[in-house]
Amino acid sequence: MAQSEFVSTKHDPKMLYVTALILTVLAVVGNLLDENHPEGAPKLIKWRTISQARVESLQKHKPVLYVFSANWCGPCKRMESIAFGRRDIANTINKNYIPVLVIDESQERGKNTPAVQKTQKQCNVNSFPTLCVVPWNLLDADVEDVFSTGNEIERNLIARNLPYAEAFESGEDKDDVSERATMDVLDYYRNRVPAHVGYSTPDDISEYLFQCNIWHRLPPSKGKIHWGPMPTLDASGKPATQSPVLIAFVEDCGVLSDKMRLSLFENDETSSLINRDCKPVLVEVSKQEPSQEAIALKKRFAISALPAIVVLLPNEKPIVQDGFTSKKHALQFLNRALQSRK
Amino acid sequence: MIWAICKNTWNQCLASRVRLGILCLVWIAPILQNTISLCVQHVFPEALYSQSNSVALLVLIVGSGCIGSQLNDGTLSLTLSRPLTVAQYVMSKWFAVFVASSVAALSQLAAEVLVSLTRTPALINPADVLTNGAERVILCVGLSAVLILLSSLVSGVKDLAFFLVLSMVASLCVGIGQLKVDDVPAGWPQLAVSVLCPVCYHIGQAGNFILGPMVDLSSLANIPWSVVASYFAVIATFLSLAIFSLNRRELPYGAE
Numbered sequence: 001m002a003q004s005e006f007v008s009t010k011h012d013p014k015m016l017y018v019t020a021l022i023l024t025v026l027a028v029v030g031n032l033l034d035e036n037h038p039e040g041a042p043k044l045i046k047w048r049t050i051s052q053a054r055v056e057s058l059q060k061h062k063p064v065l066y067v068f069s070a071n072w073c074g075p076c077k078r079m080e081s082i083a084f085g086r087r088d089i090a091n092t093i094n095k096n097y098i099p100v101l102v103i104d105e106s107q108e109r110g111k112n113t114p115a116v117q118k119t120q121k122q123c124n125v126n127s128f129p130t131l132c133v134v135p136w137n138l139l140d141a142d143v144e145d146v147f148s149t150g151n152e153i154e155r156n157l158i159a160r161n162l163p164y165a166e167a168f169e170s171g172e173d174k175d176d177v178s179e180r181a182t183m184d185v186l187d188y189y190r191n192r193v194p195a196h197v198g199y200s201t202p203d204d205i206s207e208y209l210f211q212c213n214i215w216h217r218l219p220p221s222k223g224k225i226h227w228g229p230m231p232t233l234d235a236s237g238k239p240a241t242q243s244p245v246l247i248a249f250v251e252d253c254g255v256l257s258d259k260m261r262l263s264l265f266e267n268d269e270t271s272s273l274i275n276r277d278c279k280p281v282l283v284e285v286s287k288q289e290p291s292q293e294a295i296a297l298k299k300r301f302a303i304s305a306l307p308a309i310v311v312l313l314p315n316e317k318p319i320v321q322d323g324f325t326s327k328k329h330a331l332q333f334l335n336r337a338l339q340s341r342k
Numbered sequence: 343m344i345w346a347i348c349k350n351t352w353n354q355c356l357a358s359r360v361r362l363g364i365l366c367l368v369w370i371a372p373i374l375q376n377t378i379s380l381c382v383q384h385v386f387p388e389a390l391y392s393q394s395n396s397v398a399l400l401v402l403i404v405g406s407g408c409i410g411s412q413l414n415d416g417t418l419s420l421t422l423s424r425p426l427t428v429a430q431y432v433m434s435k436w437f438a439v440f441v442a443s444s445v446a447a448l449s450q451l452a453a454e455v456l457v458s459l460t461r462t463p464a465l466i467n468p469a470d471v472l473t474n475g476a477e478r479v480i481l482c483v484g485l486s487a488v489l490i491l492l493s494s495l496v497s498g499v500k501d502l503a504f505f506l507v508l509s510m511v512a513s514l515c516v517g518i519g520q521l522k523v524d525d526v527p528a529g530w531p532q533l534a535v536s537v538l539c540p541v542c543y544h545i546g547q548a549g550n551f552i553l554g555p556m557v558d559l560s561s562l563a564n565i566p567w568s569v570v571a572s573y574f575a576v577i578a579t580f581l582s583l584a585i586f587s588l589n590r591r592e593l594p595y596g597a598e
Contacts, residue, residue, distance in 0.1 A: 009426070010427070011429065012429075020575065020579040020581075023571055023575035030568025078558070109540065
């Protein structure tokens with residue numbers, strides 16, 4: 001008689017137990033591997049360390065693109081794999097920037113390395129992910145210099161070129177156009193250079209890199225002043241000409257010099273006064289590599305801080321104003337200096 | 343799969359008015375919230391569709407006490423007196439819970455899409471809807487397995503309390519893991535924090551994953567295999583443990 005197959009109610013599904021065991025081992029191994037090799041997908045971008053990027057940036061005069069990320073940050077990982085995994089974006093980054101992936105390890109290890117701390121502070125990183133482009137000549141600058149307001153000039157130049165001018169011709173309601181223009185500008189500011197905060201799609205990253213490219217190609221503003229060549233100066237620093245000479249010393253980057261460009265050079269009142277009564281001369285000093293000529297001029301007029309204004313009057317000692325000068329104080333200074341001549 | 347057990351589980355869920363009432367509230371809350379933002383406040387909500395938290399709540403409400411209540415009233419021994427194994431019983435319970443919770447979660451998504459269709463049709467992206475729907479089902483399948491184990495360990499709806507306690511412990515571990523060494527007095531406390539914090543952090547993160555097993559589908563091509571393995575490991579391990587524990591349990595023949 002054939003015996004029917006009996007299965008106990010308490011039969012243990014051994015296959016399921018073995019599968020669970022294998023999967024658990026796989027999961028543990030996979031997570032341990034991920035922990036030790038967090039880069040994962042973004043292999044197309046040649047990431048450098050902070051110190052490598054610094055050396056290379058100073059050599060090649062290329063800006064550094066910092067990508068601030070954290071191992072626990074899901075959107076960062078997603079952005080790294082989706083956006084930086086795209087060949088066109090990776091090529092743009094490799095070609096135009098020196099990319100650095102800065103991983104925050106404060107949660108895992110209690111604190112970050114001093115280099116990471118310094119870079120996060122410099123780029124004012126409050127959340128992850130954050131992208132920040134720092135030009136080669138601002139690598140040692142503080143947060144205010146990196147986020148300089150001087151870029152307002154460049155921003156306005158771009159904002160002016162936004163494509164809503166044609167709407168006026170098409171007879172569209174002026175309020176609508178104005179609102180749309182405001183929204184465009186706000187949108188532009190939201191993705192302001194040099195920092196870009198939050199999860200970004202590949203299109204966001206392309207747009208951000210495009211804006212950064214514009215920012216780096218635009219030279220700092222020289223404003224509305226008709227700058228001329230440096231006049232011949234005698235041994236005591238007096239000019240050979242009879243008209244007063246105004247020498248403006250500004251750095252090629254940095255918040256104070258940028259403010260000076262905005263408040264003095266771009267302003268109608270100050271620029272017309274300078275153009276009318278002085279021979280203006282602009283001395284642009286490189287923050288990272290100042291020229292010998294600029295150093296000699298600074299020494300000659302005993303300038304201790306940049307930006308600075310020097311007024312040279314015939315047969316009189318040079319009048320020097322160190323540091324940032326607002327529009328109001330610049331006007332007072334100029335009027336007083338020019339009155340002393342009269 | 344034993345259909346009778348599946349049907350019994352669904353009936354058990356529908357029989358409780360309190361459970362149905364809470365389920366309706368949790369189901370409608372995100373839809374109401376989005377509708378109020380869009381129609382009354384005229385503000386775009388942070389997310390067009392609700393996230394995993396509300397889906398997890400749906401699973402917990404549908405599945406809590408699915409085995410525990412049978413343990414409690416002694417009907418489990420009667421069920422197992424039929425020609426079926428504990429493994430079949432557990433698998434059927436798991437299937438019933440994830441199907442019911444998936445139906446609830448997907449219908450909630452459908453309602454949210456309808457609201458968005460009337461107010462912000464331009465923002466609807468079919469790929470987003472599909473991804474959100476698939477993620478909901480994935481969470482329902484994973485979390486149901488977790489709940490089945492908890493329910494097999496305790497009687498009644500104590501599995502819900504068990505789940506909440508474990509969630510709090512996981513959050514606490516993550517919180518401790520985020521302590522900064524600089525915030526602690528120097529000496530042995532700093533040493534203890536620097537050693538314990540990373541361990542606590544990783545335990546907390548693992549706990550959070552186990553209590554809400556998910557696979558992020560937003561980038562299908564770049565899903566790490568370790569996440570997929572972890573997800574299936576959680577399901578297989580928790581179902582195995584549920585079967586193992588029930589097989590070694592003395593089942594009562596009356597109410598506990």
